[in-house]
């Protein structure tokens with residue numbers, strides 16, 4: 001700590017602090033415009049000028065100048081005020097001053113500073129900027145006439161997002177922020193640039209002229225898309241969610257969001273939302289009353305084990321645990337699951353046997369504290385973009401090494417010094433086993449005491465790295481290098497995504513990663529372990545609530561089989577959309593057609609809901625209270641941001657009512673249900689809605705390690721004229737819900753197939769050509785994307801889309817052989 | 823697309839041979855700070871920096887395309903459009919201005935039918951007004967590629983144009 005004097009006040013500050021930070025920590029406000037605490041110091045605007053006595057009273061920028069012992073600083077002498085006024089006058093000189101129609105008004109740093117410094121006249125005269133305004137982009141409006149050239153947008157897009165869409169272009173008076181060749185913006189649309197822009201140069205287009213900033217109420221919430229668990233601030237007016245508002249202090253991610261979190265909120269107030277219960281009469285879904293709907297549903301739920309249920313991992317912990325209670329205690333069935341019953345097995349089976357807990361022994365905060373990140377599949381960026389930001393920052397700012405094992409290259413491969421081992425699709429477990437073998441052979445391990453050591457050693461005895469190299473298409477030397485790097489790193493963290501489109505990321509993959517961590521003792525410590533990125537906002541919660549097949553209950557896919565063969569007669573689907581999200585569309589369709597009675601609770605009339613006998617309209621996360629558990633087991637409480645439509649109910653209310661009608665007792669509120677959860681769920685003890693109010697809390701994970709022999713699938717043999725299709729998630733979407741978010745649909749409205757340049761040339765496929773893709777199960781037409789990241793012979797397609805459902809050609813295998821035709 | 827149309831499109835947008843860029847990139851690929859030399863080298867080869875080449879450089883050097891464009895528009899030495907075989911520069915610095923540079927400029931405009939920073943459609947000429955070329959003693963001054971023409975007159979402009987009109991384009 002150093003001692004210094006700011007405005008005659010004796011203060012102390014950390015040695016590494018800048019004058020600006022020291023002042024801020026001591027409650028002294030220095031105005032800033034180009035500075036952002038998340039970004040590297042820039043020092044361009046000169047708004048933060050202060051006087052330092054030791055520097056002969058020279059005016060220096062507080063945001064870039066480090067403190068030194070004994071510094072005497074003045075932050076607002078008449079000279080400084082004059083200088084700041086001058087800065088503002090110069091900025092206002094070319095600025096259009098169109099505040100009355102600017103959506104930034106009320107939240108604009110330039111406006112606020114102008115007001116604060118009472119700049120009511122300008123001594124200078126010059127022409128206004130005359131840059132053309134980009135009104136065409138559906139998500140981001142760019143008006144460079146309002147720009148103060150602080151560079152924050154370009155810097156955040158580089159330093160945190162690592163996309164680099166924006167930069168300073170042209171020179172001199174013509175200098176402005178733009179894209180390559182002054183094109184339109186075609187980027188990730190994370191909106192980070194909007195959030196840091198101090199003026200109205202970058203604005204959220206969907207929010208254009210929707211409300212004045214001060215007319216909205218701000219509600220904190222938790223993102224309802226992926227498992228990262230980002231916190232949101234929703235801007236609400238007239239009971240409508242109009243936008244997401246940036247708060248640089250919010251959550252571990254400091255307000256950073258991805259395109260889904262920032263622009264995917266429109267589904268909440270969508271006109272397509274269901275508002276009345278529907279009951280099938282004479283073959284048609286007809287608007288009905290809750291009374292009638294409940295009566296029919298209760299009648300069907302008395303069927304015991306002939307009843308089965310699928311629930312989306314987007315429901316709250318309170319809802320999932322209550323649903324389970326309803327099913328087990330009041331209905332009398334063990335047949336319930338989520339995510340197809342396979343997408344969570346990395347946790348429920350893999351980590352359960354390897355770590356003794358169905359949760360990751362690491363959290364997102366470990367990423368920046370590690371020395372080496374081993375990422376399985378570059379898709380980790382697309383599935384969890386804000387986790388991706390953490391990886392970007394770790395690699396770019398902290399010098400963390402990044403090694404990637406993947407079936408294709410990706411955005412992460414472009415990070416400085418990242419190495420990407422591109423293996424043949426479906427062979428990742430073999431690669432991981434080979435690493436384990438090398439660790440053992442080279443005696444890089446200290447795990448002989450761990451359960452299963454001898455078995456693993458024996459199982460890998462016949463394993464030889466050369467043949468794995470041949471099988472996986474890698475070079476043995478590269479696998480060896482990776483093993484050595486992993487062992488040598490003091491702290492190393494393994495990351496992989498799971499989800500319905502990643503069937504290969506199963507229990508064996510989880511155990512294969514766990515083996516590496518356990519063999520080298522890299523778990524249970526800061527910056528170490530394995531972080532499994534679960535797909536939905538409450539996937540980990542669904543696992544923690546035990547909402548999956550156990551004790552002989554049927555799992556997700558088996559439930560559909562049982563529907564098809566008639567042993568399940570009533571299926572209750574709470575929020576899932578298996579027709580699009582489960583493998584093998586025709587099989588799912590046949591099952592849903594075969595089941596005697598289908599109940600669906602949903603926000604929208606999805607293609608699954610359209611097949612139901614009863615449809616119950618339910619609340620989105622913005623209309624209810626509860627908790628979500630993030631992928632790294634952070635339990636977060638959120639409150640309703642808007643009042644729900646009086647005609648709809650939350651799933652919680654529905655399950656409570658059903659329990660009552662079936663003669664049971666239901667808790668009266670989600671917080672009471674949570675007390676029950678806290679009492680029964682490992683790691684949740686002591687948590688309550690009240691204690692979670694501020695930042696949530698991590699549910700602890702107790703680890704008891706064991707080495708397990710993972711089964712490596714043998715590579716799918718390439719066949720003449722066929723390509724290997726791998727499925728996955730695209731950056732702009734999560735599950736099937738984001739189809740109802742206008743933002744994601746603007747930038748990625750339909751499915752596509754990503755083809756390597758080599759294959760594109762061979763098949764004469766150009767960008768956006770419609771390609772017919774066929775497998776043994778079906779045929780689909782998809783638009784082509786030709787990208788340098790795909791290896792020859794491998795194609796990729798995302799799964800989210802009802803209009804272009806990839807499950808017509810995909811029946812759940814990690815790799816599917818397909819043919820392409822134009 | 824009919825063959826004739828296709829051929830026309832090809833004439834307008836010449837197919838860029840990226841292997842030329844690759845040769846330059848290969849030379850610098852492992853050298854830190856290689857962006858400027860690569861851009862300069864590539865411009866020497868193509869005479870300007872075509873967009874596909876800029877994108878290709880971005881991909882190969884793993885830099886953002888926007889960053890390349892930022893550099894290309896920051897330094898006046900880079901050109902984003904094809905340039906003429908003969909670059910005519912007329913000085914409009916103070917000394918040359920006083921000696922009647924404006925008339926020289928106007929005469930070139932008349933004769934070449936192109937304005938400042940423009941290139942003739944046949945890619946024969948690019949015309950530029952420039953600030954002091956550092957040879958004020960010879961004002962008014964013009965240059966064609968590396969040849970200097972001092973004490974310019976309207977007559978001389980006509981001679982120069984007649985001369986360069988004769989020269990082969992290939």
Ligand code: SF4
Nearest residue numbers: 157187189190191193
């Ligand atoms: S939206 Fe995100 S990726 Fe796009 S320019 Fe802004 S910061 Fe960059």
Ligand code: SF4
Nearest residue numbers: 147148150151153197
């Ligand atoms: S657009 Fe906004 S953030 Fe970017 S430089 Fe201009 S004022 Fe700064």
Ligand code: SF4
Nearest residue numbers: 223225226230258261
């Ligand atoms: S979708 Fe995931 S990464 Fe994106 S904002 Fe929501 S929680 Fe964060």
Ligand code: FES
Nearest residue numbers: 034043045046063
């Ligand atoms: S805030 Fe310090 S120079 Fe801009």
Ligand code: FES
Nearest residue numbers: 913915918954955
């Ligand atoms: S002014 Fe023309 S050469 Fe100096």
